[in-house]
Amino acid sequence: MLGSVVMIAxxxxxxxxxxxxxxxxxxxxxxxxxxxxxxxxxxxxxxxPTVMGPSFAYILAVLSIINDFRDEDFSxxxxxxxxxxxxxxxxxxxxxxxxxLLGFSRAWGEFTKFLTPLIVVPYVCLVxxxxxxxxxxxxxxxxxxxxxxxxxxxxxxxxxxHLHPTAHPILERFALLVCIALVWAFAAILTAAxxxxxxxxxxxxxxxxxxxxxxxxxxxxxxxxxxQWGTPIFRASHVFGMMGAALVTTVESTGTFIAxxxxxxxxxxxxxxxxxxxxxxxxxxxxxxxxxSIVGTNASVENVGLLALTSVGSRRVVQISxxxxxxxSIFGKFGAFFASIPLPIFAAIYCVLYGLVASVGITFxxxxxxxxxxxxxxxxxxxxxxxxxxxxxxxxxxxxNGRGPVHTGGGWFDDIFNTIFASAPMVAxxxxxxxxxxxxxxxxxxxxxxxxxxxxxxxxxxxRNEEFYSYPLRINEWVPRRFI
Numbered sequence: 001m002l003g004s005v006v007m008i009a010x011x012x013x014x015x016x017x018x019x020x021x022x023x024x025x026x027x028x029x030x031x032x033x034x035x036x037x038x039x040x041x042x043x044x045x046x047x048x049p050t051v052m053g054p055s056f057a058y059i060l061a062v063l064s065i066i067n068d069f070r071d072e073d074f075s076x077x078x079x080x081x082x083x084x085x086x087x088x089x090x091x092x093x094x095x096x097x098x099x100x101l102l103g104f105s106r107a108w109g110e111f112t113k114f115l116t117p118l119i120v121v122p123y124v125c126l127v128x129x130x131x132x133x134x135x136x137x138x139x140x141x142x143x144x145x146x147x148x149x150x151x152x153x154x155x156x157x158x159x160x161x162h163l164h165p166t167a168h169p170i171l172e173r174f175a176l177l178v179c180i181a182l183v184w185a186f187a188a189i190l191t192a193a194x195x196x197x198x199x200x201x202x203x204x205x206x207x208x209x210x211x212x213x214x215x216x217x218x219x220x221x222x223x224x225x226x227x228q229w230g231t232p233i234f235r236a237s238h239v240f241g242m243m244g245a246a247l248v249t250t251v252e253s254t255g256t257f258i259a260x261x262x263x264x265x266x267x268x269x270x271x272x273x274x275x276x277x278x279x280x281x282x283x284x285x286x287x288x289x290x291x292x293s294i295v296g297t298n299a300s301v302e303n304v305g306l307l308a309l310t311s312v313g314s315r316r317v318v319q320i321s322x323x324x325x326x327x328x329s330i331f332g333k334f335g336a337f338f339a340s341i342p343l344p345i346f347a348a349i350y351c352v353l354y355g356l357v358a359s360v361g362i363t364f365x366x367x368x369x370x371x372x373x374x375x376x377x378x379x380x381x382x383x384x385x386x387x388x389x390x391x392x393x394x395x396x397x398x399x400x401n402g403r404g405p406v407h408t409g410g411g412w413f414d415d416i417f418n419t420i421f422a423s424a425p426m427v428a429x430x431x432x433x434x435x436x437x438x439x440x441x442x443x444x445x446x447x448x449x450x451x452x453x454x455x456x457x458x459x460x461x462x463x464r465n466e467e468f469y470s471y472p473l474r475i476n477e478w479v480p481r482r483f484i
Contacts, residue, residue, distance in 0.1 A: 001053040001300050003346025005030045006339050007134075008054050012294055015066050016084040017077035024218035024336055025228075026294050028329045030054050032224045033293045035325030037284035041299075042319045045280040046273060047469050048260045049318040051303035052284060056134075057248040058295035060397065060404065060419050061241035062088055064411065067403075068238070082229055085292060090232035092289030092296055095242035096282045099250055103279020108250060109271035113457055117367040117449030118375055119432035120258060122383040123425055124361030127255040127301055128354040130390060130424030135354060138347035141206040145187050146344035150351055152179045157309065173310045180345060184209070187342050209340050218332035228292045241415030242296070246285065248423045249298035250278050255361075255425050256299035262360050263304060264313035266468040268456045273469045305353025308360065369447035378435045386428035393422040 005027055013023040030053075037052035065087050074080040102108040115123070139146030157175035161168045171178075190196065191208045199207075257269050257277060269277070285296040307313050328335035368375055396405040397418065404418030420426055436448060445451070455461035 001034065001051055001303060002031075002338055002341070003343060003350070004053055004056070004300070004302070005034070007343060007346075008056065008059070008295055010343075011059065012062055012066070013081070015063070017074075017080035019078070019217070020214060021217040022078070022081055024214050024332060025222065027214070027339060028218070028222060028332055028335060029224045029228070029291060029293050030295075031325050031329035031335060033284070033288050033291055033297065035322040035329065036287060037281075037297045038325070039319060039322045040280055040284060041277065042315050042322075043472065044276075044475070046257050046260075046269060046277040046299075047315065047471075048257055048266065048269070049264055049307060049313055049315040050257060050260045051300040051318060051321065052281070052297050053300040053303070054293070054295045055245070055249050055252070055298040056295075057252065057298065057419065057423060058242065058245040060422060061091070061238075061245045061415055062295060064241050064403075064415050065091065065238050068235075083233070085229040085294070086231060087233040087235060087238055088294060089227070089229065089289045089292055090234040091238040091242040092285055092293070093232060094234060094239045095246045096285035096289060096296070098243050098246040099278050099282025099285060101282075102250060103275050103277070103282055106272070106275045108254075108278045109273075109275030112254065112271050112274050114433050114437055115429075115453075116436055117364040117453050118378055119382070119429070119436050120364045120453075121361055121368070121379055122386055122428045122432055124255045124259050124364070125358050125383065126386045126424040126428045127252060127259060127361065128305070128356070128358030129387065131301060131350070131354050133394070135347055135351040139344050139351065141347075142203065142342060142344040144190075145183055145207060145342055146348045148186070149179055149183045149345050149348035152182065153348065153352060173312065176306075176309065176349065180341065180349075183345050184341050187345070206344055207342055209342060214336035214339050215333065218336035220333050221330060222332055223330050224291050226290045226292075232289065237412050240412035241419060244416035244419035246282070246296060248419055248426050249281065249285075249296060251426045251429050252301075252423065253278065253281055253299040255429075256301055256304055256357075259301075259357050259360050260299070260304045260307060261468075262363065263307040264315075267462055267464050268453070270459055270461070270465050270469065271457050272459055301357055302350055302353045305356040308356040309353065364449070367449035367452045372444065372447045374439055374444055375447060378432060378439065381435065382428045382432035385431050386424040389421055389427045390424040393418060397422065 009023050009026045009030065013026055018026070034051070034053045041050060041052050066084055069080060069084055069087070074083065139150065153176060156171060156179060161171035161175070187207065188209045191210060196204050196208050254274055257274065261268050281297060288296050328338065370376060393404055397403065404414065404422065406414045406417045408414055441448070456465065459465060
């Protein structure tokens with residue numbers, strides 16, 4: 001998750017006028033809130049071993065806010081940064097009620113009852129494939145680090161573990177950490193030896209281990225606190241773009257929860273579990289705004305891939321991992337040390353992890369009848385349009401100001417639709433749900449996979465639902481019955 005945290009901060013903070021010290025504090029806030037939000041979901045939300053982290057879906061909305069203040073005069077660039085952060089805080093706070101209302105009103109759970117295995121295949125598949133831009137394209141910015149990382153991970157984790165029975169569980173769980181340490185050390189040697197002294201600025205940013213300047217600027221100890229950047233600024237034109245992003249994270253998190261349940265050996269999340277999970281995600285976004293995070297939260301796709309890579313599907317492991325998030329966020333120097341890992345190393349890891357998430361979506365095809373031309377049509381169109389429409393919107397979005405291909409003159413309207421259609425899973429859900437529930441749906445119930453899928457969507461439809469998704473201890477005695 002640290003790769004996403006650093007990448008988001010690196011994209012946004014410099015455009016806001018922030019320096020390396022501001023970037024370090026933003027990373028601390030993101031890590032701190034990720035720890036809180038992960039703990040909430042693992043204990044009270046989905047109850048799946050999913051990590052909650054910062055979402056890229058909010059970047060377009062944040063870039064739009066940054067662009068609104070570009071022509072305004074400030075006494076210093078730091079004041080510009082603080083003013084922009086306060087506007088982002090206000091937008092996150094208001095837009096969080098989209099998820100809160102969708103979740104706790106149970107509206108989202110009712111919508112998910114329209115999903116079938118036929119829709120889930122392209123939906124979950126694009127949760128992974130839709131992030132291809134963070135894979136090899138990012139790896140190629142420093143191929144001498146990214147490519148060895150990718151090769152080492154595959155060889156060590158998949159091939160060498162079969163050499164001896166004792167090595168199997170060790171390499172399966174720790175090969176990733178070993179590979180990161182080896183390639184990171186190699187990057188440090190190249191940096192110290194001067195291999196990147198006479199290269200372009202882009203190569204330096206991608207390859208050097210000392211280019212982030214986080215170690216020198218991060219405070220030793222700092223606890224993120226409410227409204228640390230100042231009083232939030234509320235502006236309607238900013239809120240609508242954030243609302244679109246909140247809706248996108250609802251869809252993307254739901255797909256991630258379905259993938260996590262598959263890897264963890266649980267039943268697909270029932271409708272009431274998805275409702276409370278999304279409602280709690282809204283509460284998490286509200287806290288993100290209060291504590292000064294730069295973007296909202298969603299379920300971390302890369303950590304779901306890690307469930308498959310390590311074969312560790314315990315929610316207790318994820319709960320304990322929040323201790324490390326709190327430690328690295330409060331003791332800034334330690335977090336900055338690990339944040340100095342070059343991003344192409346993370347990109348190499350994402351090539352494997354996102355691929356695993358995409359492939360688990362394909363496994364749901366076994367519950368449908370793919371000899372049916374109707375099913376082939378629905379799945380093929382959903383999958384292709386999900387990739388194609390997203391690629392069109394991403395390719396035609398200005399990375400500097402977040403302006404996408406929808407430009408009607410109404411900024412808030414443009415922000416909503418540019419954000420929604422830049423998400424591949426969102427497009428796949430829209431296309432798949434409409435087609436699958438309108439094209440001869442009643443007579444194709446069996447071939448759509450509903451006899452297998454249907455019981456899992458009801459609270460008491462399958463006896464294992466209670467085992468996987470019930471609250472711990474006696475919390476259920478204090479929670480309204482519709483959420484348990």
